[in-house]
Amino acid sequence: MTEPLSLRDAALASKAWPYEEARKLLKRYPNGAPEKGYVLFETGYGPSGLPHIGTFNEVLRTTMVRNAFHALSDIPTRLIAFSDDMDGLRKVPDNVPNGDMLREHLGKPLTQIPDPFGKFESFAHHNNAMLRDFLDRFGFEYEFASSTDYYRGGKFDDALRNVLRHYQAIMDIMLPTLRKERQLTYSPILPISPKSGIVLQVPVLVVDAEAGIIRFVDEGETIEQSILSGGAKLQWKVDWAMRWVALGVDYEMAGKDLIDSVTQSSKIARALGARPPEGFNYEMFLDENGEKISKSKGNGLSLEQWLTYGPQESLAFYAYREPKKAKSLHMGVIPRAVDEYWQFRGNYEGQAIEQRLGNPVHHIHDGAPPEGKLPVTFGLLLNLVGVMGDASREQVWAYLRNYVPDATPESEPDLDALIGHALAYHRDFVAPTLKRRAPTENEAAALRQLDAELAALPEDASAEDIQNIVYAIGKDEHFGFAELRDWFKALYQTLLGADQGPRMGSFIKLYGIANSRKLIGEALYV
Numbered sequence: 001m002t003e004p005l006s007l008r009d010a011a012l013a014s015k016a017w018p019y020e021e022a023r024k025l026l027k028r029y030p031n032g033a034p035e036k037g038y039v040l041f042e043t044g045y046g047p048s049g050l051p052h053i054g055t056f057n058e059v060l061r062t063t064m065v066r067n068a069f070h071a072l073s074d075i076p077t078r079l080i081a082f083s084d085d086m087d088g089l090r091k092v093p094d095n096v097p098n099g100d101m102l103r104e105h106l107g108k109p110l111t112q113i114p115d116p117f118g119k120f121e122s123f124a125h126h127n128n129a130m131l132r133d134f135l136d137r138f139g140f141e142y143e144f145a146s147s148t149d150y151y152r153g154g155k156f157d158d159a160l161r162n163v164l165r166h167y168q169a170i171m172d173i174m175l176p177t178l179r180k181e182r183q184l185t186y187s188p189i190l191p192i193s194p195k196s197g198i199v200l201q202v203p204v205l206v207v208d209a210e211a212g213i214i215r216f217v218d219e220g221e222t223i224e225q226s227i228l229s230g231g232a233k234l235q236w237k238v239d240w241a242m243r244w245v246a247l248g249v250d251y252e253m254a255g256k257d258l259i260d261s262v263t264q265s266s267k268i269a270r271a272l273g274a275r276p277p278e279g280f281n282y283e284m285f286l287d288e289n290g291e292k293i294s295k296s297k298g299n300g301l302s303l304e305q306w307l308t309y310g311p312q313e314s315l316a317f318y319a320y321r322e323p324k325k326a327k328s329l330h331m332g333v334i335p336r337a338v339d340e341y342w343q344f345r346g347n348y349e350g351q352a353i354e355q356r357l358g359n360p361v362h363h364i365h366d367g368a369p370p371e372g373k374l375p376v377t378f379g380l381l382l383n384l385v386g387v388m389g390d391a392s393r394e395q396v397w398a399y400l401r402n403y404v405p406d407a408t409p410e411s412e413p414d415l416d417a418l419i420g421h422a423l424a425y426h427r428d429f430v431a432p433t434l435k436r437r438a439p440t441e442n443e444a445a446a447l448r449q450l451d452a453e454l455a456a457l458p459e460d461a462s463a464e465d466i467q468n469i470v471y472a473i474g475k476d477e478h479f480g481f482a483e484l485r486d487w488f489k490a491l492y493q494t495l496l497g498a499d500q501g502p503r504m505g506s507f508i509k510l511y512g513i514a515n516s517r518k519l520i521g522e523a524l525y526v
Contacts, residue, residue, distance in 0.1 A: 005353050005354065006353075007071055007357075008071060008072060010353045010354050011068065011071040011357060012072065014354070014357040014358060015358065016068075016357050016358045016362075016363065018064040018067070018068035018363050019068045019071070021065040021251075021279075022065055022066075022068035022069040022072050022073075023072065024251075024278040025039055025251060025278055026069075026072055028250060028275075028278060029075065032075065033075045033076070034248070034250070037076065038075065038076040038078050039069065039073075039076070039077045039078075039250045039251070040077070040078050040079075040249050040251070041062050041065070041066050041077060041078065041079040041250065041251045041252070042079070042080045042081075042243075042249045042252045042277070043058050043062050043079070043080075043082070043142075043253075044058075044083075044240070044252070045082065045083045045084065045128075046084045047083050047084070047085050047110055047123075047124045047127035047128055047131065048089060048090070048093065048110060048127075052301075053285065053301055053302070053315070054255075054285050055131065056138070056303055056315075056319075057285065058253065058254075058255075059079075059142065060138070060140075060316055060319050061253060061282065061319060061323060062079065063079065063140055063142075064320065065251065066079055066251075067363065067366045067367070068363070078143060079142045080142065080144075080145050080247065080249075081131070081135065081142045081145065082145045082147065082243065083124070083127075083128050083131065083144070083146050083147060084147050085109070085110045085125075085127075085128060085147050085148050086109045086147040086151055086230075086233045087109065087110055087147070087233070087236070088106075088107045088108060088109060088110075088199030089102065089105060089106055089108060089110055089113055089123070090106070090107075091106070096116050097116050097117065098116035099116075101114065102116055102123070107198035108196075108197050108198055108199065109124075109148065109192070109197075109199060109233075110122065110123050110124035111123075111124040111125065111146075112197055124146075124148070128144070128146065131144075137312075138316075147233070147239075148230070151229070151230045151233055152229055152230035153229075154228065154229045156242065156246055157212065157228045157229060158246070159246035159272075160212060160227055160228060160232075160242070161209055161210060161212055161228075162242075162245070162272055162273070163188065163189070163234065163242055163272070164189075164206050164209035164212065164214070165209045166271050167188070167206050167209070169271040170188045170238060170268055170271060171186075173264060173267045173271060174186065174188060174235075174237070174238070174268075177260070184203075185201065185202065185203055186235075187201075187203050187204045187216075187235070188235050188238040189204050189214060189227055189232050189234060189235070189238075190232055190233050190234065191204065191214065191216050191218075191225055191227065191231065191232040192230065192231060192232055192233070193219075194218070194225065199233060200216065200218060202216050202217060203216065204216045207224060211226065212226045212228040212231075213225070213226055213227075214232070237264045237268065238265075238268055240261070240265040241264075241265040241267075241268035241269040241272065242268075244265070244269050244274065244276060244277055245269055245272045248274075249277045250277050250278060251277050251278045251279055252277045252279045253279040253280050253281070253282060254281055254282075255281065255283075255284050256281045256282065256284060257292070258281065259281050262281065280323075280324075281324075282324060283323065283324050283325050283326040285328075285329040286326055286327065286328050286329065288328060288330035290328070301330060308421070309331065309334050309421050309424055309425040309428075310334040310337060310378075310425075311338065311341075311418070313345075313361075313364055314334065314337040314341045315337070316364040317337055317340060317344070317360050317361070318333065318337040320364060321360060331425075331429050335378050335379055335382060335425070336379075338418070339377045339379055341360070341361070342373070342374045342377070342378070344360050344361050345361045345369055345370075345373070346373045346374075348361050349371070374412075374415055374418070375400075375403065375404040375407060376400065376403060376404070376415070376506070377502070378418055378422065380502045380506055380507060380510060381396070381418060381419060381422040382425060382426060382430060383498075383507055384396065384399055384400075384422075384507070384510055384511060385423055385426040385430075386426055386430055386496055386497070386498070387495070387496060387511060387519060389431075391423065393419050393420065393423065396422075396423070397409065397416075397419070399511060399512065399515075402509060402510055402512045403463075403506075403509055430498075433498075434496070434497035434498060436493070436494055436495070436496070436497040436523065437493050437494060437497075438494070439490060439494045439523060439524065440490075442480040442481075443479075443490040443494065444524055445478075445479055446473050446474070446476075446479040446481070446487065447520050447523060447524055448524065449473050449476075449479070450469065450470065450473055450520060451520045451521070451524075453469045453473075454466070454508070454513050454516060454520075455517065457469075457513055459512070459513055461509070461513065463503075463505040463506045463508075463509035464505060465505075466504070466505040466509055467503060467504065467505025467506070470487075470491075470504045470505060470508075473487065474486075474487030488501070488504065491504055495520065495523055
């Protein structure tokens with residue numbers, strides 16, 4: 001009999017993507033911890049718009065790789081969430097107030113622009129606070145870092161001198177990637193105008209690399225200025241590479257739309273004398289129209305919206321699955337994500353270690369998913385709420401006791417929370433679309449047969465007994481259904497007002513035989 005694998009042994013062979021990514025870091029440091037004493041993970045955030053699920057998603061996935069690395073190695077780790085808040089504001093986001101005020105400050109660093117919401121000392125401080133708030137709500141372990149603080153505080157000064165020393169090598173990397181007209185004005189260094197405070201996009205001349213002095217023209221005047229301690233910032237591909245080198249970043253993932261940027265920044269990092277980090281390019285979330293989700297447009301789902309209609313674990317589940325495949329992110333994906341999360345969570349306890357490491361809930365809960373299963377699915381809850389109409393949480397619980405007699409909000413807190421999500425989802429998205437149709441002649445005959453057979457059942461009949469009756473009617477040639485699914489579709493459309501629905505035996509058990517017969521009566525005599 002073979003011995004069961006240890007977690008570390010299983011992780012070394014697991015094909016789950018976080019472990020595959022973590023093994024890259026093992027190869028990076030085959031002799032143990034690097035000189036700095038830890039492996040550094042980084043995620044980047046551009047605070048020119050409000051944080052969205054894509055921002056959260058990157059921190060979540062990076063954390064999953066970090067947790068996987070902990071299973072493989074005893075080397076300490078850190079995670080920095082870095083905000084590029086010294087960037088100049090290039091355009092006014094569509095989803096924030098006081099656009100006219102923001103327009104007056106275009107080109108200035110985000111930390112020098114007033115907060116359009118009137119709550120913080122700058123626009124960047126507002127959006128940075130939003131980022132930290134929603135990362136904290138999920139319990140991420142991270143260190144927040146501000147580009148403005150690092151530039152102005154001198155933390156990047158040595159790295160900036162290094163950029164000036166390798167100025168021509170960086171230009172040789174970047175210029176071939178640019179259009180000819182852009183080549184004439186491009187500079188890897190963006191001085192901050194002493195006159196307007198704007199982040200300038202002008203050619204510069206290196207005067208003294210060790211002193212950090214450059215020369216440029218600002219509004220017709222030739223200026224010599226230090227780039228150290230906040231006198232300039234870098235073009236973002238160069239900035240990214242400089243940051244990797246200055247901080248010693250070992251791992252950073254990025255969206256597929258940044259593949260070219262990763263390539264150029266990696267070349268620059270090597271020119272600066274360092275090894276670029278490990279990482280991979282994930283596919284983008286798309287809105288329901290197939291367009292990339294954008295902070296400035298505010299399209300797609302916000303974190304707050306998802307958490308209104310589904311628990312946070314369902315969002316983490318959705319983000320974990322197939323990171324290299326483009327996925328739509330809209331209201332319609334939430335119910336399935338909720339039910340699939342619970343399905344995988346229910347399977348976890350009975351799985352061998354190798355299977356557990358490939359189970360999404362292992363990575364969502366860092367190897368320790370909570371115990372417990374849901375007695376009903378979220379989809380079934382939605383159907384129940386759908387036929388109840390404008391129901392309260394207490395009314396839903398009254399029906400649930402038909403199905404799970406001993407359940408209470410106290411004994412089933414996860415189910416109680418899901419009732420709240422189901423009521424909100426039904427109110428905002430399902431109710432406006434529901435429209436029951438009248439049955440055809442053969443469907444009406446089948447519904448009358450179902451009503452008669454339900455009338456003969458005791459109120460405590462099992463869901464399986466009811467399901468068998470539903471099946472038998474659908475298969476009875478007398479009622480003329482070409483396929484069984486035609487019968488189920490008829491049930492959904494005439495009783496529930498939807499094209500899709502639950503396992504009918506479970507639904508009738510949950511809703512109650514007497515109530516279900518009333519529903520059939522309403523369908524027959526509309």
